[in-house]
Amino acid sequence: MTTIGWTQMKLKSVGIELTDAEVKQTLLDFNFDDKQIEGAITALSGGWKMKLALARAVFEKPDILLLDEPTNHLDVVNVKWLEDYLINSPCTSIIISHDSRFLDDVVQHVIHYERFKLKRYRGKLSEFVKRVPSAKSYYELSASDMEFKFPEPGFLEGVKTKAKAIVRVTNMSFQYPGTDKPQIQDITFQCSLGSRIAVIGPNGAGKSTLVNVLTGELIPTGGDVYQHENIRIAYIKQHAFAHIDHHLDLTPSEYIQWRFQTGEDRETMDRANKIVTDEDEKAMDKIYRIEGSQRRVIGVHSRRKFKNSYEYECSFALGDNVGLKNERWTPMMTADNAWIPRTELIASHQKMVADVDQKEALASGQFRPLVRKEIEQHCANFGIDTELVSHSRMRGLSGGQRVKVVLAACSWQRPHLIVLDEPTNYLDRDSLGALSKAIKAFEGGVIIITHSAEFTKDLTEEVWAVTNGRMAASGHNWVQGQGAGPRLKGDEDEEEKFDAMGNKIESTKKKAKLTSAELRKKKKDRMARRKRGEEVFSDEDD
Incomplete structure (x- = not known):
C-alpha cells in the first residue's frame, strides 16, 4: 500500500474526507517528497513513519494533542521541525518524553507524577529540576542510581589487544531486490573489543540497514565482510519488544531457557546468513x-x-x-x-x-547452565527482581521491565560486540543512565545507532556518519594486526567453565616448560633441602 493510500484509509476510518491533492499537499508540508508519498509505506524508515503518524494527527485538527515519545526515531533535523511545529501550534499539547533537551525547548509546564499523585510546576524542565532536586536524573543521565552490568565477553583466540579487528568490512554494499539503487554502498570499517561507535545520520540514510548487514540479518550484495570465527554479537533491535512479542505467556526465566536450550540462539535462526538459498x-x-x-x-x-x-x-x-x-x-x-x-x-x-x-x-564462551539460579543472577545485573524472573509472565510486566528482559536475554551468551539500535527509544531516563555506565565498564565493543547526542557524548570515541547510503568514519583508530596497547589476558587466564548441570569443568592445561636457568635453580634448591635434612622425593619435577 502506498503512503498516501494508507493515510486516506486511516482518515476515512475516523470520518475525515479529503482529496488526494489535499492530503499530498499536507505531506509535502511535512517534508515528504513525491517518491515517498507515492511509494510503498513499508519502504519508510522508522523516523518517517513517526512523522507520518504526526501528520495524520494534524489532519484531525485536534484541540488537544497527546504525544507519547514523539521524538523516537526522529533525526536531529526532524526533532527541530517538531519543536517549531509545537511551539507555533494553536492547540494544547501534552507530551510524554525522555528527551530532556526537547522538553526544555518546548514545554511551559511540567506535571510530575510521583507516589500516585500529580503536581504541576510552571516553567521548563530545567527550572523544575532546580525546584525538585530528587528529579535530577530526568535531566542528567549521570545522576541515575540504577545500575546495569554486562557479562565479561571472555577470550577470543588470537586477539591479544583491544585494538585488533574482530570485524572488518571493505567496500560493502547492499541493495534490496526490486529497488533501483543500493541502499548502502562503498562502506568500509572495522570493530575491535575497544570500539565505542556512534552511528548517526538522517532518517532513511541507511543506518539500520548497515547494522543489519553487520549482524547477519541481511546478506551484502557486494564487498568483503570478515568476522572472527568465534565472535559472539548481541543485537538489540530498534523495536526492542520484537524479541519477546511471541513469548508473553512465558516468564523471563522460561523465555531465556527456550531461547538457548539447544545451545544456539533461536532468535537468530531466521537470519539471512543462516538460510540456504x-x-x-x-x-x-x-x-x-x-x-x-x-x-x-x-x-x-x-x-x-x-x-x-x-x-x-x-x-x-x-x-x-x-x-x-x-x-x-x-x-x-x-x-x-x-x-x-x-x-x-x-x-x-x-x-x-x-x-x-x-x-x-x-x-568457548564458558557454557552457562540454563538453571533458574544462574538466570536469576544474570537478570539481577539488569535490575530485574528474582520474583519477576521466575514467577511473573512477561505479559504482566511493564514496558521498562520487558526491555530489561530483552537486554538480559541478548547478553546471555557473553557477547564480544553489542549493537544497540536507538536505545533511547525504549529506555527511561534511569535505565539510560544505567546503560551508559554499563557500556563504560564493558570489556567488549559497542555500536550505538542513535540521534541522541546527550547519550553518546561521553560514551563514544568513533563516529560513523551515514548520509545517502554512504558512510564517513571519524575518530577511529583502525590498525593492522594487534596494534599497540596493553595485552589482554590469555586463554590460561580464562574464566571458569561449567557443564549443563552447573558443574565446574576442570581444564587440562600443559605445565609451562622451565628454562635452563630455572631448571638449574630448582635442582640447586632441591640439593640444599636434602643437605639440610629435609625430605626430598625422587619424583619431583626436574
Whole structure:
C-alpha cells in the first residue's frame, strides 16, 4: 500500500474526507517528497513513519494533542521541525518524553507524577529540576542510581589487544531486490573489543540497514565482510519488544531457557546468513577429489586448528558416472569423513562453516547452565527482581521491565560486540543512565545507532556518519594486526567453565616448560633441602 493510500484509509476510518491533492499537499508540508508519498509505506524508515503518524494527527485538527515519545526515531533535523511545529501550534499539547533537551525547548509546564499523585510546576524542565532536586536524573543521565552490568565477553583466540579487528568490512554494499539503487554502498570499517561507535545520520540514510548487514540479518550484495570465527554479537533491535512479542505467556526465566536450550540462539535462526538459498545450493554442488574419488560435501561437523586457521571435518556423497546421464551420488560412511581446510571449503559451504563456527564460539564462551539460579543472577545485573524472573509472565510486566528482559536475554551468551539500535527509544531516563555506565565498564565493543547526542557524548570515541547510503568514519583508530596497547589476558587466564548441570569443568592445561636457568635453580634448591635434612622425593619435577 502506498503512503498516501494508507493515510486516506486511516482518515476515512475516523470520518475525515479529503482529496488526494489535499492530503499530498499536507505531506509535502511535512517534508515528504513525491517518491515517498507515492511509494510503498513499508519502504519508510522508522523516523518517517513517526512523522507520518504526526501528520495524520494534524489532519484531525485536534484541540488537544497527546504525544507519547514523539521524538523516537526522529533525526536531529526532524526533532527541530517538531519543536517549531509545537511551539507555533494553536492547540494544547501534552507530551510524554525522555528527551530532556526537547522538553526544555518546548514545554511551559511540567506535571510530575510521583507516589500516585500529580503536581504541576510552571516553567521548563530545567527550572523544575532546580525546584525538585530528587528529579535530577530526568535531566542528567549521570545522576541515575540504577545500575546495569554486562557479562565479561571472555577470550577470543588470537586477539591479544583491544585494538585488533574482530570485524572488518571493505567496500560493502547492499541493495534490496526490486529497488533501483543500493541502499548502502562503498562502506568500509572495522570493530575491535575497544570500539565505542556512534552511528548517526538522517532518517532513511541507511543506518539500520548497515547494522543489519553487520549482524547477519541481511546478506551484502557486494564487498568483503570478515568476522572472527568465534565472535559472539548481541543485537538489540530498534523495536526492542520484537524479541519477546511471541513469548508473553512465558516468564523471563522460561523465555531465556527456550531461547538457548539447544545451545544456539533461536532468535537468530531466521537470519539471512543462516538460510540456504538456491545460489548456496548451486555452490554446494562443488566436486572435491579426495583419495582418488569424486565427492560432494553434504555435512560439516567439527573443526580443529590447522596452521594459522582451521580445517573442518566433512561428510560426503560419493559420485559415480559423474557427468553422464546415469550420474549417481551415494552418501558415504562416517569412517570416510575427511578434513578440508577453511580456505578451500568457505567458497562452497560458507553457511555450513559459519554454523560450526558459531557452535564453537558458544562453546568457548564458558557454557552457562540454563538453571533458574544462574538466570536469576544474570537478570539481577539488569535490575530485574528474582520474583519477576521466575514467577511473573512477561505479559504482566511493564514496558521498562520487558526491555530489561530483552537486554538480559541478548547478553546471555557473553557477547564480544553489542549493537544497540536507538536505545533511547525504549529506555527511561534511569535505565539510560544505567546503560551508559554499563557500556563504560564493558570489556567488549559497542555500536550505538542513535540521534541522541546527550547519550553518546561521553560514551563514544568513533563516529560513523551515514548520509545517502554512504558512510564517513571519524575518530577511529583502525590498525593492522594487534596494534599497540596493553595485552589482554590469555586463554590460561580464562574464566571458569561449567557443564549443563552447573558443574565446574576442570581444564587440562600443559605445565609451562622451565628454562635452563630455572631448571638449574630448582635442582640447586632441591640439593640444599636434602643437605639440610629435609625430605626430598625422587619424583619431583626436574
